[in-house]
Amino acid sequence: MDLATVLSALADPIRLKIVAELARSGGIACGQFDVPVGMSTLSHHLKVLREAGVLRVTPQGSYRTHELRRDEMEHRFPGVLDSITRAIGPD
Numbered sequence: 844m845d846l847a848t849v850l851s852a853l854a855d856p857i858r859l860k861i862v863a864e865l866a867r868s869g870g871i872a873c874g875q876f877d878v879p880v881g882m883s884t885l886s887h888h889l890k891v892l893r894e895a896g897v898l899r900v901t902p903q904g905s906y907r908t909h910e911l912r913r914d915e916m917e918h919r920f921p922g923v924l925d926s927i928t929r930a931i932g933p934d
Contacts, residue, residue: 844896844919852895858888859931862911865898866928870910872903897924 853859860878864871878885889909892898897916901908916924 844915846920846923848895849897849916849920849923852891852897853927855888855891857884858892859927861888861892861909862897862924863928863931865909865911866924866931870901870908872906872908874906 853862857878857880861876864876864878873885873889874882876885878888880888889898889900893900893909896912896919898909899912901910911924913924
């Protein structure tokens with residue numbers, strides 16, 4: 844996990860919306876995101892965030908739950924995730 848990769852992953856408006864939703868909810872199943880894209884595009888955005896180290900995926904039976912890696916992000920880059928989620932603001 845490096846800062847340039849994290850910031851690059853967060854540079855997309857859809858991914859910022861995903862991060863904002865996760866920050867508010869704690870964890871969301873894949874099909875439950877409120878974003879204006881199809882499932883294959885959503886899967887791509889989730890993959891970019893996962894590979895950057897911003898979120899983790901946990902299998903839950905027949906679906907997968909996505910959540911922010913808040914503790915790991917805070918340890919590696921103190922204050923960055925909180926600053927970004929504050930800057931996104933409420934919908």
